[in-house]
Amino acid sequence: MAPQAETSEYLEQSSGLNNLDRPQVAILDFGSQYSHLIARRVRELNVYCELYSCLVSAEDLGKHKITAIILSGGPSSVYDEGSPHVSPEVWKLIDERNIPVLGICYGLQEMAHVFGGTVAAGLKHEYGKSIVKRTEGCKSKIFDGMPEEFQMWMSHGDKLTKIPDGFAPVACTDNAEFVTIEHAEKRMWGLQFHPEVTHSPLGKSILENFVIKIAGAKPDWVMKDYANEFIEEVRKKVGDGHVMGAVSGGVDSTVAAVLMTRAIGDRFHAVLVDNGCLRQDEAKNVLKRMRDDCHVNLRCVDASDRFLGLLKGVTDPEKKRKIIGGTFIEIFQEEANRIESELGVKCEYLLQGTLYPDVIESISYKGPSAIIKTHHNVGGLPASMSLKLIEPMRELFKDEVRELGMAMGIDEDSVWRHPFPGPGLAIRILGEVTAERVKILQQADKIVIDELRSSGHYRKIGQAFVVLLPCKTVGVMGDCRTYENVASVRCVETTDYMTADFYHLPYDVLATMSSRVINEVRGINRLCYDISSKPPATIEWE
Template sequence: MAEETYLKQSTQLGNLGRPQVAILDFGSQYSHLIARRVRELHVYCELYSCLVKVEELAQHELTAIILSGGPNSVYDEGSPHVSPEVWKLIEERNIPVLGICYGMQELAHVFGGTVAPGLKHEYGKAMVKRVEGCDSQLLDGMPEEFQMWMSHGDKLTKTPEGFKPVGSTDNAEFVAIENLEKRMWGLQFHPEVTHSPKGRELLGNFIIKIAGAKPDWVMTDYAQEFIDDVRKTVGEGHVIGAVSGGVDSTVAAVLMTRAIGDRFHAILVDNGCLRKDEATKVLKRMREDCGVNLRCVDASDRFLDLLKGVTEPEKKRKIIGGTFIEVFQEEAIKIEADMGKKCGYLLQGTLYPDVIESISYKGPSATIKTHHNVGGLPANMNLKLIEPLRELFKDEVRELGMALGIDEASVWRHPFPGPGLAIRILGEVTRERVKILQEADDIVIQELLNSGHYRKIGQAFTVLLPVKSVGVMGDGRTYENVASVRCVETTDYMTADFYHLPYDVMGKMSSRVINEVRGINRLCYDISSKPPATIEWE
């Protein structure tokens, strides 16, 4: 399977010795947000499947364990549960545990409480009341009544043995419980979401005050750890790097250059689906501003020929991912021949959201889509992957870029997917359609920069749709392509809302695209959020 290929080829650096909070994912849509909130406290954490083997957890220094929410009912046959071996590890090491929503119900399931369907479901904002006279460290600094976000149908009707209630709502008697002897706490609500204003404070109480985790997760330390580790791993060998010019690959390339210097060979592959003048601009910026020795391999004809007639999104990604690796393997062979040294590693700018969305080993959540650099790797790939950013969220990568002294224009550049415009052209990818989209997208980005909205937006781009519409230009009828602009607000790229772009900016974009780009006569604006939509259309 592609996921197994990815795991086998990925080289893990530096994580075993770092204390961490382990988040066990029961398939909640909010699990990634728990990780984000913990990282915001400057504490390192990782997300694991709730079915994780004890051997995997035991190799880490665990400061705390958080059990996430999930879509199942804890009492249903076949619902996921933490293994008895993991519970034994928790007891032996006296690791503090916080259960959130389903996670709290898992505590009840294991330690003798009772969970049952509530008389009514509870979704949205709710006021949590502290139990009178309670002096819970988890609720330290919280008012007597505070707002939290609920998302549950089941509820705890009897506390587990040794647990006492410390919080309730009008709908549920036990929404916050604790067992000081076992060092276990449970919450029926979700402190990790933004609709829980005091949620970060509450998580801080658990992570910092109760678990005693040190808030020492800083990007400068992370950079030095990576540099030290990669020098040990690579030795005198050479590394080939996939560099697109986006913030992820730029930061990864600068890190690798500082680690091994000229033995890092950065390559920009022109797959024929880059933005307008992208290759020229990226080469100049990476060489002059970032000190990375980047060269371009023009494989545009090769990619476009393979994409001919292909319309299914996953097939596009697989073709592009596989061809990318083929090109890199060919270039690695050339480097070995020229340098007389083995080139056995491939650097990629893979991020944590890519991993979470592409492979299911981090939890039973459904695969959303295959990323070309994660699930799209061929089984016969003979390069080992080095991915310095694979445990980071996008805002952490930007923070790392600033710590490395990379220029602001590079750090704040909007993400651009590895498959490029191929997944922003719905339907068949042809040279003509690429050219049309390049021109339209260039105008959209220009107008965002000119109007001052670019930095306020997490990601912006144009999509060429596989439909045509009737229009009129001058006195003539047209029947041309429809395009759509997508602008989203986000920090972690796991959730996003559409950006409320002013009408006058939209109007100028529309006027320019329709008048200046031959082949488009209608421009739309995407107002979908993620979820339920994804940021990219394919």
Template structure:
């Protein structure tokens, strides 16, 4: 981002690299993640305020293991001052190896909590107790520090758990300060950003909005922007930001595919057309989508059909808009987030396709739009903060993530309108019980899944043979990993009782206790 100091994070393949960035952003400092294979000259050109080397799954002595160019430890700022570097876990080992230290396999691998003791007085540990709990995840450890380095903290299994250079701002820690399991980890990363790197800490929601509005106006000029509004957090906040920047030059297209949440088609129109006075084109295309999905059970096939149908509807609506305007909209806006950008530049390449992406980015290039992605630098929690600042209703800001294909991937098996209505009722009751119990905001995502089975039940004196649903609720920080939510039995019991009693056609309710990995959050 222009006008902001930047800390560059080099990713060596850790599952928690994004958490490093989140902690640095929380300190009010802008940062970017780049693959560790990026050319050293490219890092220097970014003129970073600081450099962080992430953890990673490999051993530094493995064949083909990513290394770090020693020249990065010689970088200087505009005033000639050395650029601080912090190595985390593998990052520490890569730094030590590059500078002449030694890394070996540990006699005992260390995963989980450890007590960090005796750290020396350094800006990195300012305000952190000399005895603190940290989270370890390593099979190798540093056995010899490079010349000029000294140990500044230890655990029972890692005598070189933290090191620092005697005269240069080079630091390394064997533990993971980015995870919540490390008690003072956020403070340590804040110390690095603000005390060691001397960053101003001026990366705020307000500054982002002001700068992004100026950027959007300069980019768009007097052209028109079209946005595919889904009703979710990202596209909703993008609509609010774009409208604040360019007003009537924005048109939103909202498509009802028959697989939305209960009341969503009406709520989105009320919020954005009546509340924000945005030019919103709401299209009921439910018959088109549901007819194309008839008898289709394979989840990937469902996604492809929904994506193709959306393109058809979107194309038709943009042609109508073009006729009204007398010219073609130049830009297509979408709510791409920073995690999507990071994944696409992983040093190991894009991740395996577990589920095909369902964003508006699937629109073919032949439509001729230029992309406008105002949130490609932001994480989900930052988008929520922007939305709050812009006055997007709390009901949308707090809303749990919802898949692009909607209920199609929560109805296991072929889709009918009747099944979609059945699932909507069950899902609404489930979320209502979470709201009533005060647990909705403790959960990252919750929903109901309609199972492709029927079971025998009894209601009064009658035998029933009806459908079953499974309730899902997970806790997470970013959706990349998740644990099943340990909700009170009373909440589960009330939800089950209400669904069975209020939703005709369902006589059995289960609860999903799978974590991600090995399961995914959504069932399909």
């Protein structure tokens, strides 16, 4: 397999809209597990925002039209050697442009540390729900329209013991004197609690006060405008050129393919690669839906034997992802060569449906956070790849992609399909992937999805699937002993796919699923239900 491209090379190859003129809220990430939630809450206000590393340079940040800056929480202590800090040049940029700043948890402590306050370890850590009390007589804009006391979510061990000169106390708790501070003239506010989490019921009001009322950001981030903007930008970028497209039939690739088709018509060449690990009848169904209903110029490449041959004997999930990702790109390159040979045109670009969570989880340039797993469309690119990437949705969360699809008039069944991973069933088969095990999982998966649809639960669930486990158990079927495979059903509730809770599926639906799978699928004699949430578990098992 070809060597992997470095992260910097990937970023140079990749292209979203990259509109430097679009106003945005910049979120500087200090490695908090909640940073993505800040982004989600700001987007919910119809305001565009981006995550950056807390170590971002003033030069890079200054290229953008920054409306406001939010400093996230983080696991470090500001007074420890080696802890992350915003560069002095960024603070100078903030001052020169008079950019309003909101510090959350570590962000508050960073702000206080920079401007001469004192942060120290608290005698008592504060985790969970806490009642915040506004300072008597204080009319801070950050709490505009809010009651004198309200519940917020705390998660900190350090606390502010002395506020910087020029800052004023705005709120406290029984455990900490300074849980909110402000410097009205500098337009800086700091919160020791987390307004972005659902356990802070009025947190969205605080973010709205800061982003819209204080910073003056316009709530004009709408998907119809995003679609028109992308179409205009891609026409300028591609010109009379041709684009290849990675199409799977899921909502991400469907929306991306329809966008590209509307931008350049049949000069967009969509390719569906059957890697032998798709859902049952998936290739046939996708061809009908995409080609006939969405009018996408789509061709299917059956590479089942090729993928299954490369996966023979492979059990490590990361190796599976890298093999599949690398082979996908090789096939796209081969298809580009075929188009050039047969049609006399050269494809210079490759369209992919990468989303913002894929980027956050796969590469750490957005902040000092751990890499969870490699996504096939961001982490497995051969260094020799000659196609330049176009990723229209790399700035979007999943629910925004669905909103974009609806805004473009794509049918609801396509828009509301559950996500399906690029490697397909290969990462839902724990252990070795074989044609026999794929067939078993395809049958079980179809039964589960059918039952979710017929019982009315499909649209309530963010993602649902079956996992085939690498173990067997004893069973009794027809008075005979069996020794067959174990499978597990996974259903989760989520909007952003960065966090998820297991879905509380009724017992009668589970019972029907179990009965059908065990009776109709030869090779499974036990069905389990996964009740773990993300975090600590991921949504997929591999």
